[in-house]
Amino acid sequence: MHGRAQDRRFDAFRLAASRGVFSGRVDPSALPRLDDRVAGPGGYVDWTIHGCTDADGRPAISVALDGEVPLTCQRCLGTVSERVEQSTLLLLARDEADLVRLDEASEREVVLAGEPLDPAALVEDELLLTLPFAPRHEGDCAAPEGGAER
């Protein structure tokens, strides 16, 4: 079992209103929903969360990730380090009804933020959407003996 090293839950609406910024680092191998994707320890993801608004003035947060995540190469079954560098704007919903409304009104991702949010869970959500399902080394790597499946 992985214990949360620190609880850094935050009020996303307050962060958006104050244009606040905070940041931290997670070990991707400690994120439970990535357990079957991450090849092992040794990676890191630095995250920065900015409070902001979208172009229509709706409260939002920007989640920026910068790191490296060890994945299993689907050709040689060795470890391939996947570079993660991205920034995503998430609209904030106060409740389920708000979530549905925003989802219909915008192309943006929407996050339910009526309760304090856990930054590690947000990073986990973004990584689940971002990490390739069939990671491979760039360039050449040898398929293991007897299994050249593609």
Ligand SMILES: [Zn+2]
């Ligand atoms: Zn490989």
